[in-house]
Amino acid sequence: xxxxxxxxxxxxxxxxxxxxxxxxxxxxxxxxxxxxxxxxxxxxxxxxxxxxxxxxxxxxxxxxxxxxxxxxxxxxxxxxxxxxxxxxxxxxxxxxxxxxxxxxxxxxxxxxxxxxxxxxxxxxxxxxxxxxxxxxxxxxxxxxxxxxxxxxxxxxxxxxxxxxxxxxxxxxxxxxxxxxxxxxxxxxxxxxxxxxxxxxxxxxxxxxxxxxxxxxxxxxxxxxxxxxxxxxxxxxxxxxxxxxxxxxxxxxxxxxxxxxxxxxxxxxxxxxxxxxxxxxxxxxxxxxxxxxxxxxxxxxxxxxxxxxxxxxxxxxxxxxxxxxxxxxxxxxxxxxxxxxxxxxxxxxxxxxxxxxxxxxxxxxxxxxxxxxxxxxxxxxxxxxxxxxxxxxxxxxxxxxxxxxxxxxxxxxxxxxxxxxxxxxxxxxxxxxxxxxxxxxxxxxxxxxxxxxxxxxxxxxxxxxxxxxxxxxxxxxxxxxxxxxxxxxxxxxxxxxxxxxxxxxxxxxxxxxxxxxx
Amino acid sequence: xxxxxxxxxxxxxxxxxxxxxxxxxxxxxxxxxxxxxxxxxxxxxxxxxxxxxxxxxxxxxxxxxxxxxxxxxxxxxxxxxxxxxxxxxxxxxxxxxxxxxxxxxxxxxxxxxxxxxxxxxxxxxxxxxxxxxxxxxxxxxxxxxxxxxxxxxxxxxxxxxxxxxxxxxxxxxxxxxxxxxxxxxxxxxxxxxxxxxxxxxxxxxxxxxxxxxxxxxxxxxxxxxxxxxxxxxxxxxxxxxxxxxxxxxxxxxxxxxxxxxxxxxxxxxxxxxxxxxxxxxxxxxxxxxxxxxxxxxxxxxxxxxxxxxxxxxxxxxxxxxxxxxxxxxxxxxxxxxxxxxxxxxxxxxxxxxxxxxxxxxxxxxxxxxxxxxxxxxxxxxxxxxxxxxxxxxxxxxxxxxxxxxxxxxxxxxxxxxxxxxxxxxxxx
Numbered sequence: 001x002x003x004x005x006x007x008x009x010x011x012x013x014x015x016x017x018x019x020x021x022x023x024x025x026x027x028x029x030x031x032x033x034x035x036x037x038x039x040x041x042x043x044x045x046x047x048x049x050x051x052x053x054x055x056x057x058x059x060x061x062x063x064x065x066x067x068x069x070x071x072x073x074x075x076x077x078x079x080x081x082x083x084x085x086x087x088x089x090x091x092x093x094x095x096x097x098x099x100x101x102x103x104x105x106x107x108x109x110x111x112x113x114x115x116x117x118x119x120x121x122x123x124x125x126x127x128x129x130x131x132x133x134x135x136x137x138x139x140x141x142x143x144x145x146x147x148x149x150x151x152x153x154x155x156x157x158x159x160x161x162x163x164x165x166x167x168x169x170x171x172x173x174x175x176x177x178x179x180x181x182x183x184x185x186x187x188x189x190x191x192x193x194x195x196x197x198x199x200x201x202x203x204x205x206x207x208x209x210x211x212x213x214x215x216x217x218x219x220x221x222x223x224x225x226x227x228x229x230x231x232x233x234x235x236x237x238x239x240x241x242x243x244x245x246x247x248x249x250x251x252x253x254x255x256x257x258x259x260x261x262x263x264x265x266x267x268x269x270x271x272x273x274x275x276x277x278x279x280x281x282x283x284x285x286x287x288x289x290x291x292x293x294x295x296x297x298x299x300x301x302x303x304x305x306x307x308x309x310x311x312x313x314x315x316x317x318x319x320x321x322x323x324x325x326x327x328x329x330x331x332x333x334x335x336x337x338x339x340x341x342x343x344x345x346x347x348x349x350x351x352x353x354x355x356x357x358x359x360x361x362x363x364x365x366x367x368x369x370x371x372x373x374x375x376x377x378x379x380x381x382x383x384x385x386x387x388x389x390x391x392x393x394x395x396x397x398x399x400x401x402x403x404x405x406x407x408x409x410x411x412x413x414x415x416x417x418x419x420x421x422x423x424x425x426x427x428x429x430x431x432x433x434x435x436x437x438x439x440x441x442x443x444x445x446x447x448x449x450x451x452x453x454x455x456x457x458x459x460x461x462x463x464x465x466x467x468x469x470x471x472x473x474x475x476x477x478x479x480x481x482x483x484x485x486x487x488x489x490x491x492x493x494x495x496x497x498x499x500x501x502x503x504x505x506x507x508x509x510x511x512x513x514x515x516x517x
Numbered sequence: 518x519x520x521x522x523x524x525x526x527x528x529x530x531x532x533x534x535x536x537x538x539x540x541x542x543x544x545x546x547x548x549x550x551x552x553x554x555x556x557x558x559x560x561x562x563x564x565x566x567x568x569x570x571x572x573x574x575x576x577x578x579x580x581x582x583x584x585x586x587x588x589x590x591x592x593x594x595x596x597x598x599x600x601x602x603x604x605x606x607x608x609x610x611x612x613x614x615x616x617x618x619x620x621x622x623x624x625x626x627x628x629x630x631x632x633x634x635x636x637x638x639x640x641x642x643x644x645x646x647x648x649x650x651x652x653x654x655x656x657x658x659x660x661x662x663x664x665x666x667x668x669x670x671x672x673x674x675x676x677x678x679x680x681x682x683x684x685x686x687x688x689x690x691x692x693x694x695x696x697x698x699x700x701x702x703x704x705x706x707x708x709x710x711x712x713x714x715x716x717x718x719x720x721x722x723x724x725x726x727x728x729x730x731x732x733x734x735x736x737x738x739x740x741x742x743x744x745x746x747x748x749x750x751x752x753x754x755x756x757x758x759x760x761x762x763x764x765x766x767x768x769x770x771x772x773x774x775x776x777x778x779x780x781x782x783x784x785x786x787x788x789x790x791x792x793x794x795x796x797x798x799x800x801x802x803x804x805x806x807x808x809x810x811x812x813x814x815x816x817x818x819x820x821x822x823x824x825x826x827x828x829x830x831x832x833x834x835x836x837x838x839x840x841x842x843x844x845x846x847x848x849x850x851x852x853x854x855x856x857x858x859x860x861x862x863x864x865x866x867x868x869x870x871x872x873x874x875x876x877x878x879x880x881x882x883x884x885x886x887x888x889x890x891x892x893x894x895x896x897x898x899x900x901x902x903x904x905x906x907x908x909x910x911x912x913x914x915x916x917x918x919x920x921x922x923x924x925x926x927x928x929x930x931x932x933x934x935x936x937x938x939x940x941x942x943x944x945x
Contacts, residue, residue: 001566001592001593001594001595001598001605001608001609001611001612002592002593002595002612003590003591003592003593003612003615003616004569004572004590004591004592004593005572005587005589005590005591006576007569007572007573007576009569010569010570010573011568011569011570011573013570014570014573033546033632033664033665033666034542034544034546034665034666034669035544035545035546035547035548035574035632035664035665035669036546036570036665037541037542037543037544037893038545038546038549038574038577038578038893039573039577040543040892040893041577041891041892041893042577044892044893044894044895044896044897045892045896048896049896049897050896050897050899050900051897051900052893052894052897056541057541057542058541059540059541059542059665060666061665061666061667062635062664062666062667064666065636065666076540076541079540079874083874094570095568095569095570095632095633096568096570096632096633096636096665096666099599099633099636099637100636123596124568124569124570125568125594125595125596125599126595126596128569
């Protein structure tokens, strides 16, 4: 058993739902207890889909346990087929149904439905959401994709985008245009936008673009082996990666490399003098393996940040990310426990976090600016506006997204510098947290939040035997908030190493000189 | 079985035949109750013993609240736990040790059963007894099931409260007990109205802390503030307490009838009752009249969700001038919602349970002006051109008693006002 509050990933059947919901003409019959339909609202609310996910749940209850659940499954299967008339069906079990061992695949096969029925075996107690998506897509491809004649024009499939994917919708558009500029057409985008009949004609493509290894790699490898379609290894997020991607596609297809960068603004924006203050900003990167790899490269090579730590939550990418971290000269953090991530961030005191929704909240608590670069994300990261991560426009979007909290950081700095002015005061708060209330009032019947619960004591790591003298404490408060935590920690470590028990203003500045970069 | 004809009833719905269907149900499981219960019980921790799905559900349902480090968590079963049962108990001990060492402020720990833990028959009640001995007297450990196979949404609160009743200390004293978790502001209003009539002592279940003087026995009469408390109702009766049947305190009429049932039992005279309730009643009527302007003459369709549907339909039809097409509820306990059924004019289909696809067919055919449903159905129905009110909000928002009556009507009228306001299509 493992004590958990947050989970970076859902169970594997949610991954299967992401594939089914992204596709059309496919229906998923999920053997699951009443209540598992909660996952529908991820799609209807977070992604704001205008239709119900194409999933039929058997919703068995306690009184059904026993032989009855098998019949329940069969009738749910038949009803789903009759009502929705899908081109193909996927069937599987959620975590509870896995325990009662009804074998949905076997039962569905005996029903002789006139469409392909693809059984899914998703081990809920070992694997997670991304595996579920990858495996489901792989099984669908394996069951439906056939050898067909190659298209006359050079074409490719885009593999990996799913429902609930971080910016998948716009990445498809951006990548399609990058490829089109090279004279390459897109044969099938899958699973998102594809129907089972589209899957059947995937073989017409000359090669595959693996957009997201987390959700498309198993299918890409199978297509390479069975249909002789090579797949791309570079994920085109960032300027350098996009250029590498174009080179890689050119090498696979033999067409001339071409990238229309007339709208690309990241390099100039990053070079312009206004960006000088970004130099050496210490950033911590966390998320899924693919986005972390891309973000780390952009941070170092295209923004001039210093990457002080990185890691991912999906075990499947652990090896890759460990190797990447070694290149940066430190150990990767591979964990799905947000408390470990929080401890790592607290210890490193970065000036910025690039992470997921969880890191955004860790950052909020520690007062560190954060930009979201990876799932899991909340509703605000399924924006109405065009905002890809991939390709030319993706680079522009990333520059704005990452710099935005920092510009605001400077603004806050100014606020603090002038806080003794009559127009500024501590209660004014940061300007970008629109509509902030000066002090939480007792409204709407909600009790005050407990400050910190299942987490470690955030107090000074330097040890309890170091005391801050009043003058030093006052001096510390003059330091801008976004480096204050680091200054406090460095000073305490400095003092502890020298056996100093009382921190004076002098100690503070000696430590500052010691750590000067 | 769709076209069940109702025999004509002169008034009220108590004897209306109930349409019962089974099939796919688009509802939450009882684990969701934790999200509001833990806010109410300030020294309690809720530990779900379940799968990653359970943790994911709590995270999705809790939305942004999860980031406030709430007092609930999931002990996720792993493969090794499924291999042998003895092992699972030691594993659970380890997790609880770890948890209580970190959270020394916890006085009550609930081990909450889930579908996986029920299916593998993990004996959480034995675990709770064992741990109660181990951590006595500082922590009391209880258990209940919030699994989807046994509970629907708000039934989780019922299961939780029912688990507390047997361990309440006994008393023979005459007292009133209010049962059901209410937002603090609402609870205070209720207490002050009753005290002003001279009724007391009044206790509330659940109490905000474990060390309050909450007791139960022969002299206890209890009033439910929420309709989904069937098991708690039975558990209290087993302890000798007596139930005061009443309509639920939604709207002006509901609140007045609810208060009157209690006042009558405590022998409060009519003058006192009027003196205490006259002003808030007038305020409530005025607020409802304003807020329900857009509701009058409109039809409403309830999908099953929380068991609040019948009392809310009664409020919307009697006090806001709506007509009900169908009132779906996950579970109908006539001993509890009977008074509301009496006040609900005959007409609507009453349905218990669900086959969601068939119910959607009925809803589409009826084209109601407003559909009350869960978040999994709301946007898809909006996309079909139907105005919806998502139901979960009715459980979190203060909606009971006089001062909230206008807000309650407002929750239903807002989607209709919005639909009228938005001009998104280009002119024809």
